[in-house]
Amino acid sequence: MPGRRSAREPEGYGGLPQNRQQVWGMLNSYRVVRVLIALVLMLGMLMPAVTSPVQAVSALPATLPQSVPGTIEIRADSLGLPLMYHPEAQDYPKPAVYVQTGDRITFEVTIAQDGEYTVWFDMAAVGDLTVNPPEGSLQVDGDFPLPEARRLVFPLFYQNTSDTFPLDRYGNEILIPQQRLIRWSRVPLRDAAFSHKYPLRIPLAAGVHTFDFRMTRESMLLGSIYLEPFQPYPSYAEYVQNHSAPDSSRVLIALEAEFPSFKNDTAVRPVNNRSLGVTPYDTYRLLLNTLGGESWVHSGSAVYYEFSVPQEGMYHITFRALQNTKSNFTSFRKITLDDQVLFDELSAVPFPYTSDWENIPLGRDEPYRIYLTEGRHVLGIEVTLAPYEQAIEKIKKVLLDINDLALEIKSLTGNQVDVYKEWNMSDYIPDLRERLLAIAADLEADVHVLSEINRGVRSQELLAYQMAIENIRFLAEDPDKMPIRLNRFSEGTGSAAQLLGSILPSLQAQPLTLDKIYIHSPDTPPEPVKIPVTTSMVEGVKRFLHSFQPVPYQSIGAGEDEIEVWVNRPRQYVDLMQTLADQQFTPQTGIKVKFSIMPNESKLALAVAAGIQPDVALGISTNIPYELAIRNALYDLRSFEDFDSFIRIYSPGSLLSYIIDDSVYAIPETQDFWVTYYRRDIMGALGLPIPQTWQEVIEILPELQRYGLNYNTPLSSGAGLKGYLVTAPYIFNHGAQLYTPDGMSGLGSEEAIQAIRFMAESFTIYGMPLTTANFYDRFRYGSIPIGISNFETYIKLLTAAPEIDGLWGMSLYPATVLPDGRQLRYATGSAQACIMFADTDKPDESWTFLKWWMSTETQKAFQQELILNYGREYLWNSANLEAFQALPIPEEHKEVILEQWQWLQEPVKLPGSYMQERELSNVWNRIVFDGANPRVAIDNAVVIINREILRKMEEFGYIQNGVRVKEIKVPSIETVKGWMENADR
Secondary structure, eight states: OOOBGGGSOOTTOOSSOSSHHHHHHHHHHHHHHHHHHHHHHHTGGGSOOOOOSSOEEEBOOOOOOOOOTTOEEEOGGGSSSOBOOOGGGGGSSSOOEEEETTOEEEEEEEESSOEEEEEEEEEEOOSSOSSOOOEEEEEETTBOSSGGGGOEEOOOEEEESOSSOOBOTTSOBOOOOEEEEEOOEEEEOOOTTOOOSSOOOEEEOSEEEEEEEEEEESEEEEEEEEEEEOOOOOOHHHHHHHOOOOBOOSOEEEEETTSOSEESOTTOOEEOOOOTTSSSOOSSSOOOOEEEETTSOSTTOEEEEEEEESSOEEEEEEEEEEOOSSTTOOEEEEEEETTBOOSGGGGSEEEOOOSSOEEEETTTTSOOOEEEOSEEEEEEEEEOOGGGHHHHHHHHHHHHHHHHHHHHHHHHHTTOOOTTOOOOHHHHSTTHHHHHHHHHHHHHHHHHHHHHHTTTOOOHHHHHHHHHHHHHHHHHHOGGGGGGOGGGTTSSTTSHHHHHHHHHHHHHOOOEEEEEEEEEOTTOOOOOOOOOHHHHHHHHHHHHHHTTSOOTTOOOOOOTTEEEEEEOSOHHHHHHHHHHIIIIIHHHHOOEEEEEEOSOGGGHHHHHHHTOOOSEEEEEETTHHHHHHTTTOBOOGGGSTTHHHHGGGSOGGGGGGGEETTEEOOEEEEOOOOEEEEEHHHHHHHTOOOOSBHHHHHHHHHHHHHTTOOEEOGGGBSSSOOOHHHHHHHHHHTTOOSBOTTSSBOTTSHHHHHHHHHHHHHHHTSOOOSOBSOHHHHHHHTSSOEEEEOHHHHHHHHHHOGGGTTSEEEEOOOBEEOTTSOEEOOBOOOOEEEEEBTTOSOHHHHHHHHHHHHSHHHHHHHHHHHHHHHOGGGOOOBSOHHHHTTSSSOHHHHHHHHHHHTTBOOOOOOTTHHHHHHHHHHHHHHHHHHOOOHHHHHHHHHHHHHHHHHHHHHHTTSEETTEEOSOOOOOOHHHHHHHHHTTTO
16 A cells, blocks of 8 residues: 555565574665666666656555456566666566656457456656646557547646645645655556546457557556456445454544545645634634635545554544535545445445535445454545436537537538528438437436436536427427527527536536544544534624734735735735745845735726835736836836846747837736647548648638538637737738837738738638637537637636547647748737836835746746646746746647747737727728728728827827927837847847
């Protein structure tokens, strides 16, 4: 059984040697091993390098689960790879090899009799890994035996670096930093979504079979591989019959759930709960006293607790648990002991909705009696979707059926909706009504299953199911009207496809919060959760009085010797920033920093007017710095001597929005990107290439639209104002400029007119979607298999769409090919910025802080701690290019993003630029919706824009009495590059 190195003896160690000869023999063996390790280390170039920037703690040899009868073992020394002498391989009692991306292992196995078999790996993840687990694929006899065998995911483990929570400056508990735990374990091959009840079952006929395992991502140490005949879990009755032992007596072990021994998902974390029924509890301080909640929802996410029992016998296990996140919904957990599911009932333990904390024994009214030997054990609690798997798979199948049927209808109707046109759909699709009724029948069968799981209680998921069924049955009543009623079938809000699509993530999220875990004798149950009325009243009064105290991180003002920093981010970010500053920045520089959460960045101008602005603000939206700077509210950061050399960490185009003349009033903190996302499976099935230019996009549009599909552009996202974020790239890529050298509108140039014309014709002529309410959803379900989107979509695809993992890719923003052959693919990258206020009395200290905060080392540490503490959902898109290169995302994605950032160009801000941004959007609307002549619409807009620019120039002192008295400088990428190149001269 795996554990910490200091917690156990080497595997197989049976006590002290009995004589001097044994001692001498052991010493000689150890010397030989040490000499061999030293030789290997000296010849390190002959061996794979396994290093990691993340501190890793090794586990001692595992007492791995016993194999079932008939198991076939393939030892690592028979796999044809050099044996591994890495120190962590010494913790495994058998030979081990090191496999990394691209490695291939082939072996033959002779099967004695037909049947289903499971495959198990002894493995330990090592190397440069933080959150990306090792992955592989398995073929048998030259083909994938199951679709799920194309992508196999192996676990990573993490543990706390301390046994107690650190405290922030206000005495509140903050998360303990996490570190990798290198742990040998026997891992069954499972589906990548971890939704099946059992490991993958591979059907094999008697005879010789060739297995081909390939490492597709990351690396790991690999020990023996096992083929086991599949055996279902025994029932509880069978388990008890096979484990007859007396009940233990007077044992009560209480484990605080917020302190797991280790876990396999960094997103699972301790959370604060203010209920009087949890322990520990404090009226005034924020304690991380429970585990999970909304952070523990993904199937396969598991926490593990090590404990020791003083006597052999039968025990009960009880959880103090709460599931009040999702009303009328039952969450499930798989319970393992020493890495094994003891009996079938533990494969999916239900935790229904409760409004308050309860002690829930395994088995509830008749608690399960679980046999434990004396000594140490490991309790595993894993999120499982197994009870919902049938419904989830049915929804996915129905969504495909809906999509196929909708495409079939659109291929007949030409994707045109005419309410006055009648169709006899039964002539073209004779079985249309039967297909609709079959879809409804499939869904109705699942409604009953879900209702039984939730004990007949009507949940939101059941209501959405019923509405989808009603839509489909309504359409089946008159199939000939399907072309004009697709909004109830496959398109838009409230359609059957949309309703079913909303159910999927809901069923896949399984929240549960734990306070305590009890391992106890049947005669020693834990005390029930009861809070006296008087205690509740007293605590209520104390909380009320305490509510008048300043709220930590939201109070204004700092000490005389402190820099005050406002942060436009949630508390978890601010907690980590304060910790990093207190532990690193202040000891290094002697400068103290106080962070506060900014409630509303739009009120910064009011804070300046009231004289309560901070020294520095972080996380500021990219449109705000210019508006403050033009009113002399911000400090010119380029006045510091080392500014030009410091900004080499950025893309030159990312600074353009913060420049006024030769001054710079903000530096980028985070950075967005716009790239092409595409579905490999759909584009491959259609035989369509991934377009690299807009001309190639236009060429694939007819084939996409023939099947009712389309290409998404940023202009399709949302309604209302089309800001520079999505319109400026068209101008840049046609070789035009937003402004003339004297600061007036540049939209009247021939290149700008061509750009605006193409913006409009993409929709009026080429039929791109005018509105895409949610590109992520449309992309996920395949109705828009290719399009342009940003970092937000990337995070969702990476963390919330496991069913299409490996089926999508990224490419660069489409290039515009100019008449001279140049290909331009500029895109914006607005995100958040850092600013320093002009009235600060600590400018040098504030600049020192900003340099430290945006330094490569600090940004790397921050993004690593974010991910290790909160999971991949908290990926940090640092504007520091060097730090971004260390982000733990697939290398193929990182290469695309970094290459696209070479084309990053933010729109320049000048007096009156807001009017040009607005009018550019208005011109597009007039052309697309009103059919206006592009040149006429642009000419009228230029008059309005220039009038406002002149008015603003006069307001800010560039013009007096109609005469220019101050030269305006329009910055460019070349301007910033010049600063960087000349910094050290």
